[in-house]
Structures are given as C-alpha cells and as structure tokens.
Amino acid sequence: MNPSKILNALISENLVSDPNGARGRLLKEAARLFRDKGYERTTVRDLAAAVGIQSGSLFHHFRTKEEILKAVMVETIRLNTALMQAAVDAAPTSQEKLRALVRAELESVNGQTGEAMAVLVFEWRSLAEESQADVLELRDIYEKLWLDTLEALRQEGRLLAEPFVVRRMLTGALSWTVTWYRPERGGLTLDGLTDQIMAMMGFAPGI
Amino acid sequence: MNPSKILNALISENLVSDPNGARGRLLKEAARLFRDKGYERTTVRDLAAAVGIQSGSLFHHFRTKEEILKAVMVETIRLNTALMQAAVDAAPTSQEKLRALVRAELESVNGQTGEAMAVLVFEWRSLAEESQADVLELRDIYEKLWLDTLEALRQEGRLLAEPFVVRRMLTGALSWTVTWYRPERGGLTLDGLTDQIMAMMGFAPGI
DNA sequence: CGATACCAAGCAAGCGCTTGGTTTGTAAAC
DNA sequence: GTTTACAAACCAAGCGCTTGCTTGGTATCG
Numbered sequence: 001m002n003p004s005k006i007l008n009a010l011i012s013e014n015l016v017s018d019p020n021g022a023r024g025r026l027l028k029e030a031a032r033l034f035r036d037k038g039y040e041r042t043t044v045r046d047l048a049a050a051v052g053i054q055s056g057s058l059f060h061h062f063r064t065k066e067e068i069l070k071a072v073m074v075e076t077i078r079l080n081t082a083l084m085q086a087a088v089d090a091a092p093t094s095q096e097k098l099r100a101l102v103r104a105e106l107e108s109v110n111g112q113t114g115e116a117m118a119v120l121v122f123e124w125r126s127l128a129e130e131s132q133a134d135v136l137e138l139r140d141i142y143e144k145l146w147l148d149t150l151e152a153l154r155q156e157g158r159l160l161a162e163p164f165v166v167r168r169m170l171t172g173a174l175s176w177t178v179t180w181y182r183p184e185r186g187g188l189t190l191d192g193l194t195d196q197i198m199a200m201m202g203f204a205p206g207i
Numbered sequence: 208m209n210p211s212k213i214l215n216a217l218i219s220e221n222l223v224s225d226p227n228g229a230r231g232r233l234l235k236e237a238a239r240l241f242r243d244k245g246y247e248r249t250t251v252r253d254l255a256a257a258v259g260i261q262s263g264s265l266f267h268h269f270r271t272k273e274e275i276l277k278a279v280m281v282e283t284i285r286l287n288t289a290l291m292q293a294a295v296d297a298a299p300t301s302q303e304k305l306r307a308l309v310r311a312e313l314e315s316v317n318g319q320t321g322e323a324m325a326v327l328v329f330e331w332r333s334l335a336e337e338s339q340a341d342v343l344e345l346r347d348i349y350e351k352l353w354l355d356t357l358e359a360l361r362q363e364g365r366l367l368a369e370p371f372v373v374r375r376m377l378t379g380a381l382s383w384t385v386t387w388y389r390p391e392r393g394g395l396t397l398d399g400l401t402d403q404i405m406a407m408m409g410f411a412p413g414i
Numbered sequence: 415c416g417a418t419a420c421c422a423a424g425c426a427a428g429c430g431c432t433t434g435g436t437t438t439g440t441a442a443a444c
Numbered sequence: 445g446t447t448t449a450c451a452a453a454c455c456a457a458g459c460g461c462t463t464g465c466t467t468g469g470t471a472t473c474g
Contacts, residue, residue, distance in 0.1 A: 022453085038332055040247030044430060057454045059431065122329065125245050160406035165395075169407060172383020173376040180375050188372070199367035200376060202409035229419085251464060264420050266465065 006082045016075040023061060026051050031072050031115040039069055039119075039126040069123060070131045076116035077138045080108045084145050094152040095203055101146060103194045105174045110181055110190070121175045143167065158203075166201075173197070213289045223282040230268060233258050238279050238322040246276055246326075246333040276330060277338045283323035284345045287315045291352050301359040302410055308353060310401045312381045317388055317397070328382045350374065365410075373408075380404070 010016045017024035029050035033042045044065055048055040062068050087100040109117045127135065150163035159166065174197075183190060195205045217223045224231035236257035240249045251272055255262040269275050294307040316324045334342065357370035366373065381404075390397060402412045 038247065040245065041333075043428080045428095053453085054455050055430085056432075056456080060453060063431095065430065122332075125329075126248075160409065160411065161403045165400070165403045166407055168383065168387050169380040169404065172380040172386075174379070175383070176375065176379020179379075193372070196368045196372045197376065200373055200408060202367065204367065250462080252462095260419090261421055262464085263422080263466075267419060270465095272464065 003083060003086075006086060007079065010079060010082060015078050017071075022051075026058075026061065027068070027072050027075065028115075030068050031076075031119050034069065034072065034123055035115045035118040039123045066126075066128055066131065069119070069127060070135070072116050073120050073127065073135050074138065076113055076120055077135065077142060079113060080105075080117070081138070081142045081145075083108065084142060088145055088149065094149060094156060095158065097149045098153060098203075099194060099198055101149060102170070102174065102197055103190065105170075106177060106181075106190055106194060106197075109174060109178050110183065114178060117175070118178045121178075146170070159201075170197075210290060210293075213293060214286065217286060217289060222285050224278075229258075233265075233268065234275070234279050234282060235322075237275050238283075238326050241276065241279065241330055242322045242325040246330045273333075273335055273338065276326070276334060277342070279323050280327050280334065280342050281345065283320055283327055284342065284349060286320060287312075287324070288345070288349045288352075290315065291349060295352055295356065301356060301363060302365065304356045305360060305410075306401060306405055308356060309377070309381065309404055310397065312377075313384060313388075313397055313401060313404075316381060316385050317390065321385060324382070325385045328385075353377075366408075377404075 007016070011018050017027055019025065019028055026047065030042075030047055033046055033050060037046075043055075044058055045055040047065075047068065048058050058065075058068075062071070084101060084104050087104040088097050091097040091100040108114070124132070146167045147163050150159060150166055153159040154163055177193070181188070181193065188196070198205065214223070218225050224234055226232065226235055233254065237249075237254055240253055240257060244253075250262075251265055252262040254272075254275065255265050265272075265275075269278070291308060291311050294311040295304050298304040298307040315321070331339070353374045354370050357366060357373055360366040361370055384400070388395070388400065395403070405412065
C-alpha cells in the first residue's frame with residue numbers, strides 16, 4: 001500500500017478530510033499558520049483570510065477556534081498511524097522495522113504533513129485538557145508500533161537501553177529535526193539522515 | 208567549582224539576576240508561568256500577580272512583555288553555559304565529558320532552571336527576530352562545548368555518526384525529557400536516565 | 415530632596431465569536 | 445424544463461471582553 005492509497009482510504013472512511021474540500025483546505029492552511037506563528041498568535045481573521053472567506057464564516061464549519069486545532073491534530077495522528085503501520089508491515093526484520101519507523105516519522109515531520117506534525121508537538125499546551133485526552137488515546141496506538149519493535153530488538157540483544165526510554169528520546173530527537181533539517185539546502189537526504197540516526201544508536205547501515 | 212558558586216559568580220558580574228532580588232524573583236515566576244501556560248497565554252496581569260504588584264508596575268522594570276521573555280532566555284543560557292563548561296572541565300576522558308554534558312543538560316532541563324529551559328525550547332517563536340539573533344549568539348558558545356567533545360569521540364572511533372547531527376538529535380531528545388521525565392514519581396533517577404541515554408548510543412556505563 | 419518603586423485608573427487596539435440577512439447549490443414538484 | 449423549496453455556505457457588521465501598555469500621582473528610603 002503506497003502513501004496516497006492510504007490517504008484515499010482514510011478519506012473515504014471520513015477519518016481525514018479531503019485536502020481539496022473546503023474543510024481540508026482550511027485545516028491545511030491552519031496547520032501552516034499554527035506552525036509559523038503559533039496557535040495563539042494566529043487569529044480567526046488570519047485563518048479566514050488564508051482560505052478567502054470572512055472570519056465569521058469560519059464558525060459555520062467549526063464551533064470554536066480550538067476545534068480547528070484539535071481537528072488538525074486528530075487527522076494528523078490518524079494519517080500517520082496508518083503510514084507507520086504500513087511501514088512496519090513492509091519491513092521483514094526488527095532492525096529494518098526500526099529503520100522504517102524512523103524514516104517514516106522523519107517523513108511525517110519534514111514532508112507533506114510536516115506543518116501539522118509540528119503543531120502536534122509545539123502547540124500541545126494550547127489544546128484544552130478534555131481534547132488532550134482524546135488525542136492521547138489516538139497516540140497510544142501509534143506508540144505501540146514503536147514499543148513492539150524496540151522490545152523485539154531488546155530481546156535480540158541489539159539494544160542496550162530500555163525501549164520506553166529509547167522511544168521518548170527518539171520522539172524528541174525526531175520532532176526536533178523540524179527546527180533544523182532543511183533537505184532542500186543540499187547536504188543530507190532523508191535516507192542519509194535516517195542512516196545517521198541508526199548509526200548513532202550503533203546500527204550500521206545494511207546489516 | 209560547584210553550581211551555587213558558579214551562580215554567585217555570575218550574579219556578582221551582573222550577568223544573571225539575584226533570585227532573591229525583585230528582578231530575579233519576577234524572572235523566576237515568569238519562567239514558571241511561560242512554561243505552564245505559554246508566553247502568549249500569560250498576561251502581564253498574571254506576571255504582576257505572581258510577584259504581588261500591579262500590572263502597570265511591571266513596566267517600571269521592563270519596557271515590554273517581550274523583554275521579560277528575552278531576559279529569561281538570556282540569563283538561562285548564561286548560567287547553563289557556565290555550568291556546562293565546569294562539567295566538561297571536570298571530566299578527564301571524552302566519553303566522561305559527554306556523559307557530564309548529558310547529565311548537566313538533563314539537570315538544567317529537569318532541575319532548578321527547568322522552567323526557564325523549557326521556555327527556551329518551546330517559546331522560541333514568541334521572541335521577536337532581533338532578539339532571537341542576540342540569543343543565538345550566546346547559544347553558539349554553549350554548542351561549541353558539545354561539538355568539541357563529540358568530535359573527539361568521533362576521532363577516537365567511538366562514534367559512528369556525525370557530531371553535528373548527534374548534537375541536534377541530543378538537543379531534541381534531552382529537551383523533550385521535560386515533557387515526560389518525572390523523577391519524583393520514583394523509577395528512573397537522573398543518573399539512571401543518563402546511563403540509559405549513553406547506553407542508547409552504545410556507551411556502556413563505566414567504560 | 416531626589417531617585418526608586420509602586421498604585422489606581424483607564425485607553426486604544428485586537429480578540430473570539432454572534433447575529434441577521436443574502437447567495438449558492440441541489441433536487442424534488444409541477 | 446421551469447419553478448419551488450430548503451439547507452448549506454457565506455457576508456457585513458459589530459458586541460463584549462481582554463490585551464499590552466500609559467499616565468499621573470503617591471509612598472518609601474537613603
């Protein structure tokens with residue numbers, strides 16, 4: 001299953017919005033604005049202007065501004081969970097599964113859904129507590145993929161540290177790439193960066 | 208040189224504010240509020256109430272709200288650069304230097320200056336661009352300590368990945384601990400966590 | 415007496431969101 | 445194939461509130 005097929009499947013199940021539809025376009029612009037200026041600094045007037053409507057008209061689609069933030073986060077997690085699942089399933093060995101996860105998360109953070117992923121990381125506190133609980137529930141599915149893979153490597157004696165600590169470290173490290181990694185400026189490719197991260201943990205490429 | 212001596216030296220040089228003075232107390236409360244609620248959600252009325260004065264009186268000490276944010280960041284970097292420098296100087300080998308840096312940064316992030324460090328990471332975008340440049344300059348001194356140590360390990364063949372990538376990964380990973388590491392809840396101690404991080408990079412403890 | 419630290423009051427601007435009404439898309443009724 | 449009905453999508457205007465910051469004046473203290 002390739003990425004765009006996964007996206008289409010989720011759209012037809014109404015789990016994520018079609019990026020061509022009105023709702024999907026707004027969420028995409030919202031993600032970009034939230035990342036660039038932060039949730040609080042982004043006004044409903046900014047959001048409305050980004051899709052070419054009046055600020056009041058936003059509230060026909062969403063009841064509150066926060067509901068927009070939540071929608072960005074929920075849909076992003078849904079999409080990325082599906083992408084991660086596919087990446088894991090396609091890899092045969094534990095080490096290759098880990099590499100696939102690292103590579104997939106780097107792609108989420110720095111590729112198409114990068115804006116939304118950055119929002120997920122940096123705007124967490126702007127989400128009301130009740131909403132946080134809902135999103136956390138979705139995140140657990142996502143995290144289990146990582147922990148299962150790391151646990152397997154640990155069993156094989158290829159990993160010295162505890163899986164849950166490693167996962168948390170990787171979460172921070174991978175999310176942080178959004179602040180400095182600029183593939184378009186030449187230098188490191190996504191695969192090259194993935195290799196570096198694996199090497200940092202003592203996994204030489206292609207073993 | 209122990210931590211509190213370093214702090215006192217910086218205070219007497221007027222590089223950081225005395226936490227017992229009016230300015231220092233405000234900066235401490237500001238760091239806490241900025242971390243807990245975010246810069247934008249923290250009002251000048253919140254800040255004033257935290258130190259028991261009227262909101263208008265704040266502007267006797269700082270010209271703008273943003274100046275408070277900048278002061279929190281600048282003083283935090285100054286203090287932590289000094290702490291890191293001491294940690295590196297005290298360690299004999301490269302690996303021990305790295306461990307000392309990891310340990311020191313974990314302590315910065317999760318200890319006394321934890322609130323301010325979290326602000327440094329998560330409220331970066333709230334700082335006006337001119338101020339960002341000033342703070343970045345200070346950060347470079349700090350970063351050089353890391354890069355020199357990592358470069359030495361690389362030379363010794365103990366590190367497979369490139370130093371600058373490793374440093375950026377560690378920045379993300381170590382900063383991120385602030386979102387999940389809770390030593391008071393039992394479980395992992397700071398030293399234990401440091402060991403785990405070293406182990407993750409293939410450095411077994413005590414070698 | 416002068417500087418420093420503060421208070422009480424409030425201004426101008428910007429915020430999220432509401433309101434009442436108009437346009438647009440769609441599909442059945444004639 | 446035009447008319448009618450109706451909901452969804454949107455606009456124009458603005459309300460009520462909060463925001464960062466200012467102002468003019470008053471304590472406090474060396």
